[in-house]
Amino acid sequence: MDLSVAFPPAKPHSFASKLPVCPSKLQPSSLKIQSKPSVLHLKRSVRAVNGDGDQAQSLSRTADNDGFILEDVPHLTDFLPDLPSYPNPLQKSQAYAIVKQTFVAPEDAVAQKIVVQKGSPRGVHFQRAGPREEVYFNSEEVRACIVTCGGLCPGINTVIREIVCGLNYMYGVDDILGIEGGYRGFYSKNTLNLTPKVVNHIHKHGGTFLQTSRGGHDTKKIVDNIQDRGINQVYIIGGDGTQRGAALIYKEVEKRGLPVAIAGIPKTIDNDISVIDKSFGFDTAVEEAQRAINAAHVEVESVENGVGIVKLMGRYSGFIAMFATLASRDVDCCLIPESPFYLEGPGGLFEFIDQRLRENGHVVIVLAEGAGQEYVAQSMHGIDEKDASGNRLLLDVGLWLSQRVKDHFTDVRRMAINMKYIDPTYMIRAVPSNASDNIYCTLLAQSAVHGAMAGFTGFTVGPVNSRHAYIPISRVTETTNTVRLTDRMWARLLASTNQPSFLNHPEGLRGKVDEAILEEINKMRINSI
Numbered sequence: 001m002d003l004s005v006a007f008p009p010a011k012p013h014s015f016a017s018k019l020p021v022c023p024s025k026l027q028p029s030s031l032k033i034q035s036k037p038s039v040l041h042l043k044r045s046v047r048a049v050n051g052d053g054d055q056a057q058s059l060s061r062t063a064d065n066d067g068f069i070l071e072d073v074p075h076l077t078d079f080l081p082d083l084p085s086y087p088n089p090l091q092k093s094q095a096y097a098i099v100k101q102t103f104v105a106p107e108d109a110v111a112q113k114i115v116v117q118k119g120s121p122r123g124v125h126f127q128r129a130g131p132r133e134e135v136y137f138n139s140e141e142v143r144a145c146i147v148t149c150g151g152l153c154p155g156i157n158t159v160i161r162e163i164v165c166g167l168n169y170m171y172g173v174d175d176i177l178g179i180e181g182g183y184r185g186f187y188s189k190n191t192l193n194l195t196p197k198v199v200n201h202i203h204k205h206g207g208t209f210l211q212t213s214r215g216g217h218d219t220k221k222i223v224d225n226i227q228d229r230g231i232n233q234v235y236i237i238g239g240d241g242t243q244r245g246a247a248l249i250y251k252e253v254e255k256r257g258l259p260v261a262i263a264g265i266p267k268t269i270d271n272d273i274s275v276i277d278k279s280f281g282f283d284t285a286v287e288e289a290q291r292a293i294n295a296a297h298v299e300v301e302s303v304e305n306g307v308g309i310v311k312l313m314g315r316y317s318g319f320i321a322m323f324a325t326l327a328s329r330d331v332d333c334c335l336i337p338e339s340p341f342y343l344e345g346p347g348g349l350f351e352f353i354d355q356r357l358r359e360n361g362h363v364v365i366v367l368a369e370g371a372g373q374e375y376v377a378q379s380m381h382g383i384d385e386k387d388a389s390g391n392r393l394l395l396d397v398g399l400w401l402s403q404r405v406k407d408h409f410t411d412v413r414r415m416a417i418n419m420k421y422i423d424p425t426y427m428i429r430a431v432p433s434n435a436s437d438n439i440y441c442t443l444l445a446q447s448a449v450h451g452a453m454a455g456f457t458g459f460t461v462g463p464v465n466s467r468h469a470y471i472p473i474s475r476v477t478e479t480t481n482t483v484r485l486t487d488r489m490w491a492r493l494l495a496s497t498n499q500p501s502f503l504n505h506p507e508g509l510r511g512k513v514d515e516a517i518l519e520e521i522n523k524m525r526i527n528s529i
Contacts, residue, residue: 067121070109073451073459073470076136076261079254083455085134089171096131104130110469112275126469129447129461131170136455137232137261139172144452145231146194147179147186148208149238149245153269154284155433155441156237157202157209162445163235164194170446171453177231178209183245184216186225203438206430217245223252226260233261233452239268240477243460247473250458261452264460264473265444269429272317274481275471276462280441282320284434285313289324292424293366297330300362303418307353307363307405311398311423314368317482321368322493332356332363333499337370338483339490341502343404350408352500357417367401369394369425376400398423443468 077083088103096102109125116123146163148156160178167173178192179185192198192210202209226234226249236246243264250262266273271282292310300306312321318336325334333352335341342348356363376395402421409415433441440463447461447468459470483490485503494501 067123068125069123070125070127071472071475073127073456073472074250074254076259076455076457079257080259083136083259085136085455086138088131088133088135088453089139090131093170095170102131103133104128110464110467112464114465126464126471127456129451129468129470131450132454135171135453136259137453142167142171142173142233142453143175143177143229143231144173144233144235145177145179145191145226145229146210146235147182147237148210148212148267149182149236149242150212150214150267151239151269152207152212152429153267153279153281154206154288154429154431155280155437156207156212156267157199157205158433158438158441159237159265159267159280159445160194160209161199161203162442163449164199165196166446166449168196170449177229181211182213182216183218183222183242184213185211187218187221188216191229203441204432206432217248219245219248219252222249223256223258226253227256227258232259233263235263235265235448235452237265237267239266240273240480242267243473244477246460247458247477250473253457261455261457262459263448263452263457264476265448266460266462266476269320270314270317271319272315272481273462273476274479275476276464277466278463280437280444281433282323283436283440284431285320285428286323286327287434288428288431289320289366289424290328292422292427293324293328293330293364296420296422297328297362297364299420300364300418304361305357305409305415305417306361306420307357307365307417308420308422309365309367309398309402309405311367311369311396311421311425313425313428315370315394316480318368318371319481319483321366321371322483322489325366326493326496328366329496330364331366332360332497334366334493334497335371336368336483337373339371339485339502340374341372343375343408347500347502349500349502350405353405354409354413354415357415365401367398369397372397372401 090096090102108128108130110128111122112124112126144163144167146160148160164176167176174195176194178194180189180192185191199209234246234249236242236249238245243266246262246264253260253262266276266279267281268279269281269285271279273279289310289312292312296308296310300308312324314320314336316337318334318338321334321336325331333349335349343350345351353363353365373394376397379400398421402419406417406419409417443463444461447470451459451461451470456470458473460473460476461468461470462476463469464471
């Protein structure tokens, strides 16, 4: 069966209200501004509506002056106030028939910070994810599309599958398109008709069923095609660059006054998306990294003076390397982008390798791909180039470090070593997601579907303190999530490997480590995570 459809005919959008409106509609009210260092956010104070249509107590509780702030996400009614609503079809769903509370209450919010002190402000909160009592799309009129952008990551196919199945099984939507080849697929590729049967087995395979690409974002062309094809729900799976593109699409949709919901599902194997607890595929990546670390350990244990170096993903953030090291227990040293290291001199990497070789006869080093880039650039005269997504192209620090270690011990120490270098990067990216990530991907996909059907737009989904929430796209793209050297997790790693911190060489590291971090380290202050 040919699944390709060049330009499916647009479906009419007759949003006339044919069903009674359910009561608990969220009403935006006053604007509240919260300032943060270098960033300013607009906050909407959201009020619940009771059964009589009267406003209930404000979620922001400004009268109590307790510091409660809700970072609300946009809603279609913000710029389409006359958009009709409908009873949620889940009211008649067998799956939700025995659920004690089928729908998320308008007052439900998820706290960004759960460790607080007595008397401190309640802080920032987000809309709790989940089904609402009323929806703003008639299921028969929904034409949804799904697109995947950027690099591969375990779990993409699971997210695709669960969006399709969630729309169809929970809301009765049967018109779902797959956009092939990333953002440029909107205006240069055909589409696929997606049904639960078509996507039934794709979660068992790695990669992306819809194919992907970097770059190709042209906001006007994309929104033109969304409008021409009659699409009214767009699900965008991708990293921070992709989500920035999703924000631009939402702004253009709002500018044109289109009844189109834009939902983002954050994807990054490096776990460098801010605000959310973790990104999907991360658990699988850490698990698969164990195989490479174990192989390196077996190799170096079987020879004299074995040195194993395993390079893992982590362009700007060393979470995979850190968690894989903590899980393995066979790693002697972990090097990440956030913690600069030096090779020579007291407390340097060469001295540590020599010490471990004398003690154990072998050493295993886990290296994030973004670590030590300044050294590699100096020795290889690298130039600052970027890929189509705007990411800096990295030099191969693994090969560079392997050669430097071999040269040092051969020429300076006059010691023969057996070097074993393993780079499992693409093997890890290409595997299917494990059981934990499959469950996580299901929750992400269903939360995105519930949010779009409820009329939210310009949002992304993810767990905040283990509770799924709707987050403004701008929040997850404004900063990069990185390993904090002053947090206890990094201290746990140092205690586990007993490796040097490389921070007792301030002359060599000054300017490479944030001054505030150095100051905290000098004060011996470790924070909880």
